[in-house]
Amino acid sequence: MEETIQVAIVEDDREIRQTLALIIDGTPGYQCEHTFLDAESAIDALPSLAVDVVLMDIELPRMNGIEAIKKIKPQLPDTDFIMLTVKEDDASVFDSLCAGASGYLMKYTPPSKLLQSIDEVHKGGAPMSTNIARKVIHSFRQPILASPLSPRETEILQLLCDGLNYRSIAEKIFLSSHTIRTHIKNIYKKLHVNSRAAAVKKAIEDKLL
Amino acid sequence: MEETIQVAIVEDDREIRQTLALIIDGTPGYQCEHTFLDAESAIDALPSLAVDVVLMDIELPRMNGIEAIKKIKPQLPDTDFIMLTVKEDDASVFDSLCAGASGYLMKYTPPSKLLQSIDEVHKGGAPMSTNIARKVIHSFRQPILASPLSPRETEILQLLCDGLNYRSIAEKIFLSSHTIRTHIKNIYKKLHVNSRAAAVKKAIEDKLL
DNA sequence: TTCACAATCCCCCAAATGAGGTATGGCAAG
């Protein structure tokens, strides 16, 4: 498939927008016929255009680029979005990916790398700046924060999270329900909570399961 | 920093191991002085070696490469691990990343790309095959599964998850606690649960918050 | 050898919870 990749740009800075468009449109195999200077116009126009790849800025006048993707992506599941931005804080990166972006590049990405990334995303890849990739990978790491709970308590918390009551837990691990109560009281103390709901939430958040 | 990158290989296939070692050790800027044919010997030896990057196979005789990383990585936070494997199922990929791998490459990766990836990971990047990168990125996508809950119910579920009781919720959103009870009963019905704990768990799992 | 803590068991009691109802008004789809 040696077709031309149709690229659109959403970017409010006139200079950057035009420069990008020129680079892309001027390269064989790439075409950039549509540029937008805000999220709203992109949301209106994109669904009726056959665009393969969209370069999206995050900082846009009214609605930001992440919100824009949230709106557009569901209607265009086959269009790939690459964030092209100066923001590299965790929130921007992860929110973008959650919204449906398939790539995340810095604005200072050199043209050759940019074109290569457009190609890559169109082939099913996920181009990212190196430090962004590391951020993403790191996000999978389990903190392994020392659990304050004893093995027994952890086991009981596990069952607690499954919605079992004292008696069911007691029957499951062959203990008196009195013992279960005591354990759970201790769990609450250690987790600084005072209800099952809060304990379950904390357990899942802190991944002590 | 033009230092030589110290690379170690953990790979049970003799042919592959030696070929990789030759390629790496034969390239200026890279050195491969240590190779291991199973997880156990790598776990024993690596902590006392000053290795920058470890190429790790997943399929190893007794203990697999993922378990190996889980054991070693905590002791060597500054050593980067790249999975080099034929397995590209989701579980292998995500378990590897959770265990602490910083890169994930296919075994058929060409030598030039492999060397480049070693360099990249050592510089703080996260080299991945394109389809692996896409898998990782996709994992962030929110399924946006249609919640069976009404807006009001969602709101109350939210507060439920914070560990509030009927009365507190009622006070917070200016409703009768009777109404809260009714809403929660309906939430339970819709989520097919019958306790706060189970509701909280389901809410978080299904991301309806 | 204390001392702390995990793990087990027990008691009481007030409050919260879950399950079963009933009822109203509004609003949207059919």
Add this chain to the structure above:
DNA sequence: CTTGCCATACCTCATTTGGGGGATTGTGAA
């Protein structure tokens, strides 16, 4: 215009839960 859903509010009752104790055994660290 009826049917269903949402949001609201109330009642009763049996059960569960959380908070407050107290107690024993064993283990391991100080």
